[in-house]
Amino acid sequence: MIKVEQLHKSFGENEVLQNINTSISYGEVVTIIGPSGSGKSTFLRCLNLLEQPTSGHVYVNNEDITNPKVNILKVREQIGMVFQHFHLFPHMSVLDNLTYAPMTVKGISKKEANQKAEELLSKVGLTEKINAFPNSLSGGQKQRVAIARALAMEPELMLFDEPTSALDPEMVKEVLEVIKDLAHSGMTLAVVTHEMGFAKEVSGRIIFMDQGKIVEESEPNSFFEKPRTKRAQTFLTKVL
């Protein structure tokens, strides 16, 4: 459902992504790993055009979203995103966080949006927080609400940009559990993460990036047991 061709991204002189070619098919769970500054997050952000590519093409369901004529808001409706720092709307209750976009963007009724929100909150285990404000929640709870908020739009694809990097260690698990559930439900996921155990367990494919390039792409087992490239080998000896 996603195809990336010759994607380049530069910030001034700094070339952050160099000739990225890959694709993500329907129902696939892909994790993107690599050292800091390797361009993982920038790559992910190019998939919903939060970052405008310098050159190259990104196709979502065969539509080239880098074409300026494409209504990017419509494309983003199909792509949920979860950020490292949650970015919940602090002046809205948890319920409003979940219902605002579906009501505004898709025009569904308040009743329907509320019902959907309740369903999602029970899915992420936060039913009792429905009327709470984000500032009263723990980091793990905030991130679970953020996931529910993205799911409320009923996207076909979910992007996770280091969803557990800003969390206290004991909260990492509760968030990963929610993402694992999503993976098992057959949803298409692209996850940038530093959690190697998680990557190994849930992903169908690992994309290993370094210095703005995809260095290696393979199944998790072969990647973690026998990485083909020298760069991946040194990376793995440092993180495992």
Next chain:
Amino acid sequence: MNLDFSQIVPYIPFMLEGVWVTLQFVIIAIIFGFILGALIALIKISRYKVLKLIADFYTSIFRGTPLILQLMLIYFAIPQLTGYDISPFLSAILTFGLNSSAYVSEIIRAGIQAVDQGQKEAAEALGIPYRPMMIKIILPQALKNILPALMNEFITLTKESALVSVISYLDLMRRAQVVASDIYRNFEPLMFVGLLYYAMVMVLTLIGKYIERRMRASD
């Protein structure tokens, strides 16, 4: 000590009426200045370079010249240039509204830019269009942060409104002068309207505190 407050008693209704006269144009000027200021702020954070330059120039003009000059220019120069005999009331609203919008636009611009960039990204990622994003997500958060600065601007405007006495607009300040020349006493009427100005500012302050408290409900 030569003090006799009983002298001003017959003039109290006349001076109290000035509170309403002052409030009338101050309230309109505040609303006009706020809406215009918000629009100018949106231009300042937009991508339109020419419009941005104009907005910056506009702000620099109104901040860079005395308010009393702006007031006299509008009141005396417009009739000279256009032949349209502008009323003191309209001149007052225009001057104070335009002047205030310059300050308010800077306050709101800073407030919007201080909202975490992630809020905009989160809204964009959900497919929320620019207008609802601004109105429902960015501006409410910006307003919460800039409320003290905005209240400060409104209080300044209320007090500076006394300047309209120079274009013979019969506001609170002007009425004190009228009474003073009637009874050949300055201290008592000036003291009296001083108290009225203070009371108006205190009411504004309390309203500001109340709104601030309500907005903090989400913390």
